[in-house]
Amino acid sequence: MKRQLIAAVGVAAMVVGVAACGSSAKSGGSTGAAKYDGKTVTAWLMSGSAPQAWQDGVKADFESQYPGAKLNIQIQKWDGIGAKVTTGLSDNSVDVLEVGNTQTTGYAATGGLLDLTSSKADLGGNDWAANLNASSVLDGKQYAAPWYFTNRVVIYNKALWTKAGITGTPKTLDEFYGDLDKLKATAGVSQAMYMPGQEWYTYFGLLAGIGGQIAKQTGSTWAGNLESPEAKTAFQTFQKLQSYSNAPKDKDEATPEQTTVFAKGDVGAMIGLGWEAPAPADMPTSNVGFFALPGTTADKPSGVFLGGSNLAIAQDTKNPDLAKGLLKIMMSDKYEGQMAATGLVPNKTSLDSLATTPFAQAAIPASANGATTPNTPNWSNVENTPNPIKDFLAAVLQGADYDATAKKYDATMTQLLGQKQ
Numbered sequence: 001m002k003r004q005l006i007a008a009v010g011v012a013a014m015v016v017g018v019a020a021c022g023s024s025a026k027s028g029g030s031t032g033a034a035k036y037d038g039k040t041v042t043a044w045l046m047s048g049s050a051p052q053a054w055q056d057g058v059k060a061d062f063e064s065q066y067p068g069a070k071l072n073i074q075i076q077k078w079d080g081i082g083a084k085v086t087t088g089l090s091d092n093s094v095d096v097l098e099v100g101n102t103q104t105t106g107y108a109a110t111g112g113l114l115d116l117t118s119s120k121a122d123l124g125g126n127d128w129a130a131n132l133n134a135s136s137v138l139d140g141k142q143y144a145a146p147w148y149f150t151n152r153v154v155i156y157n158k159a160l161w162t163k164a165g166i167t168g169t170p171k172t173l174d175e176f177y178g179d180l181d182k183l184k185a186t187a188g189v190s191q192a193m194y195m196p197g198q199e200w201y202t203y204f205g206l207l208a209g210i211g212g213q214i215a216k217q218t219g220s221t222w223a224g225n226l227e228s229p230e231a232k233t234a235f236q237t238f239q240k241l242q243s244y245s246n247a248p249k250d251k252d253e254a255t256p257e258q259t260t261v262f263a264k265g266d267v268g269a270m271i272g273l274g275w276e277a278p279a280p281a282d283m284p285t286s287n288v289g290f291f292a293l294p295g296t297t298a299d300k301p302s303g304v305f306l307g308g309s310n311l312a313i314a315q316d317t318k319n320p321d322l323a324k325g326l327l328k329i330m331m332s333d334k335y336e337g338q339m340a341a342t343g344l345v346p347n348k349t350s351l352d353s354l355a356t357t358p359f360a361q362a363a364i365p366a367s368a369n370g371a372t373t374p375n376t377p378n379w380s381n382v383e384n385t386p387n388p389i390k391d392f393l394a395a396v397l398q399g400a401d402y403d404a405t406a407k408k409y410d411a412t413m414t415q416l417l418g419q420k421q
Contacts, residue, residue, distance in 0.1 A: 037068035041322045043096040044076050044088065049148075049309060054338050061329050069322055086112070088314070095317040096326050098309045099144060101135035102373045102383060107312070108143035109377035114313040117142045119324055123331050127348045135372040136310050145331050149308030149345040151370050152201060152293075153362040155262065155277050156269040159287045160189055164268070169291040171298040173237065180244045183268035190266040194258055195242045197249030197397045198390040201305040202241070202271050202293075207234035208371035209295065209303020214389065215374045215382075215413060222376050224413030226392060226406035235396065237302075241271075242397060250394040274343050274359035290362035295369075304363075304370040306345070374417075381416040388412040 041062070045055070055073050062071045074094075076084065082103070088094040089112035099107060107113050116123065120142045125133070128146055136144040154176075156169075161179070164186040170176040183192035195202070204214055212230025215222050225231060242249070247261075253272070262270045263278035265287075270276075277288050292301035311330055313323045329335065333351060340346035343357040345367045352364050373379050382388060392409040396402050 035068070036066045036322065039068070039319055039322060040070045040072050041095045041319055041326050042072045042074060042093065043326065044074050044085075044094045045098045046081070046309065047075050047077050049098055051338070051342065054335060057338070058326075058329055058335060062326050065329070066322060066325060071326065089113075089316070092314070092316055092318060094314055095319060095323045096311060096313055096330075098147065099312055101146070101149070101306070101308050101310055102379055104135050104144050104310050104312065105138045105375055106377040106380060108138045108141075112315055113143040114315050114317065114320065114323075115141050115143060116145070116313065116324075116327075123324075123328050124333075124348075127350065129348060129368075131368075131371055132306065132308075132345070132347050134375060136312075138375065138377070144310035144312035145327060146347040147309050147311045147330070147336075148339045148347075149306045149367065149370075150273055150343075151304035151306055151345065151363050151367050152205070152271050152273055153290050153359065153366065154269050154293050155272050156289045156291070157262070157265065157267065157283075157287055158289045160186065160266075160268050161289075163188070169289070170294050172294050173296055173302070176294050177240065180268065184244060186268075188266060189268055190264075191246045192244040192268045193241065194247050194261050194267045194270040195245040196247040196251045196253055196255070196258070197242055197394050198252040198387075199271070200252075200387065200389045200393060201307075203234060203238045203389070203393060204373075205293075205304040205366075205370065206237050206302055207231055208305070209301075209369050210234060213374070215376075215417060217374070217376070222374060222378070222414070222417035224388075224410030224417070226389075226410050226413070227403065231406065232402060235393075235402065238393070239397060249397040252390060274357070274363070277359065290359050292362050292366035301366040301369060304366045306367060306370040306372050308345070376417060378417050378419060381419050382413055388416070 059071045059073065063069060085097065085099070085107065089107065123145055125142065125145065132146040132149055136142060136146055160183060164182040166179050166182055170179050180192040183189050207214060207230060210230050210233060212228060212234060213225050216225045258270050258272060259276045259278060261267060263282040265283060271293060295302045311327055313320065313327060317323045336346050337351050337354045340351045340354040343355060343360040345364055346352065346355065355361065355364055388409045392405055395405050
């Protein structure tokens with residue numbers, strides 16, 4: 001999910017600073033400087049994830065609550081992070097670390113992450129949204145804390161919608177199709193919606209939203225599930241949406257970058273993350289709108305893929321109590337609230353009101369109907385190139401028989417899900 005994570009952190013990177021909200025959690029803190037004097041906790045965060053104001057506040061609160069202790073925040077790059085984390089977990093160079101939500105169980109399965117099950121309540125975990133927390137759990141044990149998430153919404157060109165005579169935003173998929181038909185018939189609109197055929201995140205969300213699974217678990221074995229009725233129904237919706245686009249059926253949203261395509265001003269809509277909306281220099285902010293992809297009925301949006309990061313503690317940390325104290329501060333309402341204010345999805349619904357950006361106000365209603373990838377350490381085998389879900393979508397969109405193609409790629413997924421990393 002590397003690309004998804006980069007997309008998520010890009011939202012936070014745009015925020016120079018946010019005001020603190022609420023109060024930080026008490027961590028049982030100080031019993032005198034002598035207890036913590038000379039101790040340092042090293043935290044690895046990924047480039048762009050946390051605004052500088054968030055980092056500065058966490059550091060100040062940690063060093064205040066644990067007199068004598070120091071917090072060393074080191075910013076890492078996504079490129080090559082897997083090998084660096086593996087090394088860092090084995091040589092004790094990191095205590096607390098950010099991990100992608102599709103990577104968490106992989107590190108947990110190899111024994112690299114500290115079991116936080118007994119500390120979950122103290123970290124505030126009893127209030128975490130279950131669908132956001134799912135990627136932090138392996139075999140019933142808590143190995144991380146859900147930090148931030150984001151999901152895709154419809155990003156639309158308000159000027160073109162007005163030109164097409166569309167007022168308001170659609171509440172159901174049928175209404176959305178009707179709007180896309182109007183856009184398609186409007187002069188100056190090159191395509192009603194830009195949607196490349198291999199944009200599997202939207203397909204995943206459509207499937208999750210109707211109760212389906214991209215892969216199914218039987219005992220300890222995982223298998224591809226594209227042959228299921230739910231997967232076929234989700235594909236039919238995906239295919240209908242893609243039919244309004246001239247985008248390549250065998251490419252994803254990065255080839256070409258859909259932001260660049262949309263920013264030309266002749267595309268009615270696209271499905272994307274907040275950071276993918278055009279910059280003000282490319283398109284006036286007043287022309288850019290957001291809404292959750294509607295569902296079949298007005299009371300429930302379509303499902304979404306939830307991408308983001310978790311925070312974990314290294315199994316072999318030399319300062320487990322300090323590391324847990326730091327995690328408690330990071331996960332407090334004060335600092336989760338700051339992340340929510342950047343436009344991300346907070347880990348508990350009580351903080352939703354802090355997400356006030358137009359993108360966040362569209363994303364959060366859909367996030368309640370969202371899901372993360374299958375909770376298996378081997379999922380990255382599927383997600384990495386060549387991604388069989390992408391190849392499956394491209395093949396069927398280009399005319400291949402659905403059932404035969406689903407059977408073929410289910411076999412591929414099953415094989416990949418059975419390969420140890």
